[in-house]
Amino acid sequence: MNLFLHDTLVGKKTRFIPLNPERVTMYLCGPTVYNYAHIGNARPAVVFDLLARIIRVNNKLVFARNITDVDDKINAAAIKKNISIEEITSKFIKAYNEDMSELGVNMPDIEPHATKNINEMISMIEELIQNDYAYISDGHVLFDVSSYKNYGRLSRRDLTEMEAGARIEVASYKKSPFDFVLWKPSSKELPGWDSPWGRGRPGWHLECSAMIKKYLGVTIDIHAGGQDLVFPHHENEIAQSTCANGGEIFARYWLHNGFLSINNEKMSKSLGNISLVRDLLKDYPGEVIRLALLSAHYRQPLEWSDDTLKSAKKMLDRIYGSIRDIKIKKSHKNKIDIPISVMNALFDDMNTPKAFAEIFDLVKALNKEINENKKSEIASQILASGQFMGLLKFDPKMWFSDIKNKSITENEIEELINARELARSQKNFEEADSIRAKLEEKGIILEDTANGVRWSIVN
Ligand code: AMP
Numbered sequence: 001m002n003l004f005l006h007d008t009l010v011g012k013k014t015r016f017i018p019l020n021p022e023r024v025t026m027y028l029c030g031p032t033v034y035n036y037a038h039i040g041n042a043r044p045a046v047v048f049d050l051l052a053r054i055i056r057v058n059n060k061l062v063f064a065r066n067i068t069d070v071d072d073k074i075n076a077a078a079i080k081k082n083i084s085i086e087e088i089t090s091k092f093i094k095a096y097n098e099d100m101s102e103l104g105v106n107m108p109d110i111e112p113h114a115t116k117n118i119n120e121m122i123s124m125i126e127e128l129i130q131n132d133y134a135y136i137s138d139g140h141v142l143f144d145v146s147s148y149k150n151y152g153r154l155s156r157r158d159l160t161e162m163e164a165g166a167r168i169e170v171a172s173y174k175k176s177p178f179d180f181v182l183w184k185p186s187s188k189e190l191p192g193w194d195s196p197w198g199r200g201r202p203g204w205h206l207e208c209s210a211m212i213k214k215y216l217g218v219t220i221d222i223h224a225g226g227q228d229l230v231f232p233h234h235e236n237e238i239a240q241s242t243c244a245n246g247g248e249i250f251a252r253y254w255l256h257n258g259f260l261s262i263n264n265e266k267m268s269k270s271l272g273n274i275s276l277v278r279d280l281l282k283d284y285p286g287e288v289i290r291l292a293l294l295s296a297h298y299r300q301p302l303e304w305s306d307d308t309l310k311s312a313k314k315m316l317d318r319i320y321g322s323i324r325d326i327k328i329k330k331s332h333k334n335k336i337d338i339p340i341s342v343m344n345a346l347f348d349d350m351n352t353p354k355a356f357a358e359i360f361d362l363v364k365a366l367n368k369e370i371n372e373n374k375k376s377e378i379a380s381q382i383l384a385s386g387q388f389m390g391l392l393k394f395d396p397k398m399w400f401s402d403i404k405n406k407s408i409t410e411n412e413i414e415e416l417i418n419a420r421e422l423a424r425s426q427k428n429f430e431e432a433d434s435i436r437a438k439l440e441e442k443g444i445i446l447e448d449t450a451n452g453v454r455w456s457i458v459n
């Protein structure tokens with residue numbers, strides 16, 4: 001099955017053909033660890049975790065997601081709290097991985113830390129200086145953007161126009177406002193490493209370029225990240241990697257997820273409109289949050305509200321409800337049985353809304369089906385599809401076991417359902433409706449299917 005992906009560099013969907021099918025390489029810009037992850041930060045982690053699963057269907061994959069553990073925001077947080085930088089970063093690396101794991105995100109194959117790869121960054125800078133792509137000025141080393149003719153290609157910007165229109169105040173040590181820092185000096189109280197240019201620390205963009213080269217190679221198949229990283233971060237990564245690697249292609253496909261927004265504004269710490277994954281997990285299982293993040297196509301904006309989670313919960317209730325009473329045969333259970341319609345959707349630039357629509361078609365078919373063998377087959381297809389996407393890990397009965405938070409027991413629900421069935425068979429619809437209403441008051445909704453009545457819980 002061919003995989004199609006939208007490549008930001010060419011601006012369209014193209015067939016993904018790896019350089020080496022036995023070793024596909026993918027890199028995702030990971031978190032800067034000075035705070036708990038908000039749900040916007042979780043979007044790229046979840047989306048590209050799904051892409052890793054998709055690629056692994058056909059190929060062997062090496063997937064790296066870095067940790068930015070040296071950064072001015074981390075320094076500021078450490079100074080503010082009067083603790084060491086490592087205390088901050090180790091705490092939030094752990095928290096990030098715990099939160100992502102709750103969302104069903106597998107650990108990447110490699111999780112390189114910027115601070116453990118400083119020598120590689122220094123070597124890359126030396127290479128750039130030697131070949132006149134970078135210059136030393138006032139204790140800083142800067143990349144000279146005018147030395148790279150394709151600068152601006154990824155973000156479709158023209159450097160000459162940008163420079164003419166630049167209104168920003170230019171730091172005295174820069175030749176052009178768009179020249180970016182590869183190395184900067186550190187004062188005594190800031191983290192720093194010895195280098196040919198004195199004690200200092202690397203620029204953020206350089207971290208990814210150096211770690212990619214070390215762990216994945218000069219040319220990688222896929223480079224991914226949030227849309228906000230296209231400029232300047234990814235533009236700068238391309239410039240410095242291409243120039244440091246003798247003009248070799250840096251990344252063959254560029255993938256970017258759209259923003260998660262609240263009231264149409266990007267969720268970001270600086271705007272103060274964030275919801276932490278940690279807090280959301282107090283109210284919802286990780287699967288609900290994962291499904292909510294995958295409910296929109298990854299390149300589209302995702303407007304986040306309470307309803308996003310409520311409708312994701314309803315979707316999972318419907319899916320779990322459909323398979324809850326089905327006995328899946330052993331012969332079906334042990335077979336990975338993802339229908340081609342679901343796979344086609346996922347291989348078409350990760351069309352998750354279409355994949356969920358296909359799963360719901362299966363749910364509808366299952367609710368209508370009366371043949372036991374067919375029921376088992378459809379249920380196993382639903383399970384396999386959901387589990388491939390990192391969902392449906394609960395035993396369906398367990399899923400509904402948060403019933404303990406309701407003022408009704410499972411037995412009482414079953415009894416009321418039986419009473420309603422009796423009333424309906426006696427054509428006493430008033431009584432039947434009143435039982436349904438009584439259950440609804442307790443947060444239990446009923447669905448009539450060819451296989452009888454199913455109940456689920458609403459929050
Ligand atoms: P940061 O820790 O700020 O470097 O962000 C980590 C990742 O989250 C990057 O890939 C960002 O592009 C991504 N990101 C941050 N905010 C959002 C958002 N509101 N929507 C989608 N992605 C985001």
Ligand code: ZN
Nearest residue numbers: 029208233237
């Ligand atoms: Zn990066």
